[in-house]
Amino acid sequence: MTSLQTELNGKSTATLEKPPIIVAKNVEKTYGNGFHVLKGVSLTVNKGEVVVLMGPSGSGKSTFIRTFNGLEPYQKGSIEIDGTPISNGKKGIELVRREVGMVFQQFNLFPHLTVLKNITIGPIKLRGLSKADAEQAAMELLEKVGIAHQAKKYPGQLSGGQQQRVAIARALAMKPKVMLFDEPTSALDPEMVREVLDVMRSLAESGMTMVCVTHEVGFAREVADRIIFLTEGNLIADTTPDQFFNNPKEERLKTFLSQILH
Amino acid sequence: MHYSFDFSVIWDNFGVLLAGAWLTLRLSLMAVAFGLVIGIVGSLFRTSGNRLLNGIALAYVEVIRNTPYLIQLFFIFFGLPAVGLKLSAEQAAIVSLAINFGAYSTEIVRAGVESIPKGQVEAGLAIGFNKLDVFRHIVIPPALANIYSSLVGQVILAVLFTSVVSQIAAEDLTYAGNYLDARTFRSFEIYFTLAILYLAIVWIVKALAYVVEARFFEFAKYRQ
Ligand SMILES: Nc1ncnc2c1ncn2[C@@H]1O[C@H](COP(=O)(O)OP(=O)(O)O)[C@@H](O)[C@H]1O
Ligand SMILES: [Mg+2]
Numbered sequence: 001m002t003s004l005q006t007e008l009n010g011k012s013t014a015t016l017e018k019p020p021i022i023v024a025k026n027v028e029k030t031y032g033n034g035f036h037v038l039k040g041v042s043l044t045v046n047k048g049e050v051v052v053l054m055g056p057s058g059s060g061k062s063t064f065i066r067t068f069n070g071l072e073p074y075q076k077g078s079i080e081i082d083g084t085p086i087s088n089g090k091k092g093i094e095l096v097r098r099e100v101g102m103v104f105q106q107f108n109l110f111p112h113l114t115v116l117k118n119i120t121i122g123p124i125k126l127r128g129l130s131k132a133d134a135e136q137a138a139m140e141l142l143e144k145v146g147i148a149h150q151a152k153k154y155p156g157q158l159s160g161g162q163q164q165r166v167a168i169a170r171a172l173a174m175k176p177k178v179m180l181f182d183e184p185t186s187a188l189d190p191e192m193v194r195e196v197l198d199v200m201r202s203l204a205e206s207g208m209t210m211v212c213v214t215h216e217v218g219f220a221r222e223v224a225d226r227i228i229f230l231t232e233g234n235l236i237a238d239t240t241p242d243q244f245f246n247n248p249k250e251e252r253l254k255t256f257l258s259q260i261l262h
Numbered sequence: 263m264h265y266s267f268d269f270s271v272i273w274d275n276f277g278v279l280l281a282g283a284w285l286t287l288r289l290s291l292m293a294v295a296f297g298l299v300i301g302i303v304g305s306l307f308r309t310s311g312n313r314l315l316n317g318i319a320l321a322y323v324e325v326i327r328n329t330p331y332l333i334q335l336f337f338i339f340f341g342l343p344a345v346g347l348k349l350s351a352e353q354a355a356i357v358s359l360a361i362n363f364g365a366y367s368t369e370i371v372r373a374g375v376e377s378i379p380k381g382q383v384e385a386g387l388a389i390g391f392n393k394l395d396v397f398r399h400i401v402i403p404p405a406l407a408n409i410y411s412s413l414v415g416q417v418i419l420a421v422l423f424t425s426v427v428s429q430i431a432a433e434d435l436t437y438a439g440n441y442l443d444a445r446t447f448r449s450f451e452i453y454f455t456l457a458i459l460y461l462a463i464v465w466i467v468k469a470l471a472y473v474v475e476a477r478f479f480e481f482a483k484y485r486q
Binding site: 095106108111113122125154156167171174 | 381384386388389390395399400404481483484
């Protein structure tokens with residue numbers, strides 16, 4: 001059994017008590033141009049939970065999840081990751097970021113590094129792993145996401161779906177406590193969406209705590225523990241997939257669903 | 263006009279010319295190596311978002327790019343001893359060439375840095391790298407690949423610039439040519455040969471640049 005599996009299994013047993021990993025309280029943010037993008041958003045994500053974040057384009061979803069690893073500063077409220085506060089200009093934000101994996105819409109692999117090195121650079125330089133250990137762990141991750149045979153290639157030689165799976169492996173290599181996904185399948189050709197969702201699904205099954213911005217309804221229905229709905233900088237729903245899709249209360253949510261469900 | 267060409271001056275003094283060419287090549291490579299380090303640091307300052315650092319780098323670039331190289335060389339070789347900094351001709355040549363190349367490469371590398379998508383930087387930060395490590399490990403390699411041909415062009419100019427250092431009696435290829443010319447008056451043969459030797463040096467530098475590209479920027483072939 002690999003150390004990663006041990007850790008993930010450790011997480012799934014801890015799920016029974018479900019300590020909070022992300023605690024965001026009344027987060028408010030205004031962009032430099034005066035745009036009030038987050039108007040006091042609160043969210044608690046417990047260990048092992050899979051939370052799907054939905055909402056119309058421009059509602060602040062990306063901004064919100066990017067506050068969780070300090071990529072977006074915010075002005076009011078508070079955010080804690082596993083008990084560590086994320087506040088603006090705080091020293092040591094790098095240490096928190098190691099614990100928070102992030103997968104971007106545009107993959108953002110490092111073009112000058114092979115697939116293997118994209119994955120090992122973090123563990124070697126930040127976690128102090130030896131090259132051999134890091135490569136072994138990376139190969140195991142690549143095995144899991146189904147692209148071990150591409151390890152020596154450069155990102156530019158891979159399809160979008162393959163690149164996104166590498167990006168997931170790269171984030172996992174840091175052994176994060178939580179994974180953030182920002183529309184991970186939106187930039188993919190339709191035939192590649194599934195391979196990425198399958199990886200996310202098995203990650204969820206392994207007990208990883210996940211926050212996913214996605215409009216993949218099938219994934220949300222089957223994998224999410226909770227779905228939250230953000231519109232115009234306000235979080236107006238936080239409920240089970242069943243309630244969300246089959247019994248929506250809010251008008252704006254109904255409108256949104258009518259748009260994405262066909 | 264009856265000028266009879268006599269290239270024996272070249273064969274008889276080939277050792278002198280070769281020694282000069284060797285210094286020219288060494289000066290070029292050292293100036294480019296040190297200058298590139300300056301250029302990378304300069305581009306870091308220019309893109310840091312820190313007004314003081316940006317101001318320092320910008321002032322440096324402005325001063326160097328808008329004054330003659332000969333004046334820079336004279337200032338360092340003849341001027342600095344006044345404040346107690348006395349350099350040999352070769353040291354002054356390397357320092358001034360590196361400072362000069364550093365200013366041009368600062369702007370070239372900066373363009374490369376700015377060509378890197380913001381998402382690359384964010385991916386580096388998200389893993390937990392600090393800003394400086396993101397710059398070193400994630401931004402600079404593809405940035406250099408993106409501006410490589412402009413950089414090589416500037417390197418070649420730097421090679422040609424080295425001929426100016428003959429003015430402070432650094433014994434480069436041009437100095438060797440001037441020296442032979444003064445003693446033999448075979449200007450046609452000597453400067454014709456000098457031109458060919460400079461061409462050969464530039465080709466050597468281009469070949470090295472090609473090797474570096476193949477070794478470090480292989481990935482650039484596959485960029486989307
Ligand atoms: N850097 C920025 N400066 C100003 N406005 C921004 C900036 N980034 C995003 N916005 C605006 O904030 C709103 C929310 O953006 P975002 O969080 O990306 O929304 P979503 O991910 O839900 O589509 C959008 O209207 C967008 O135009
Ligand atoms: Mg978004």
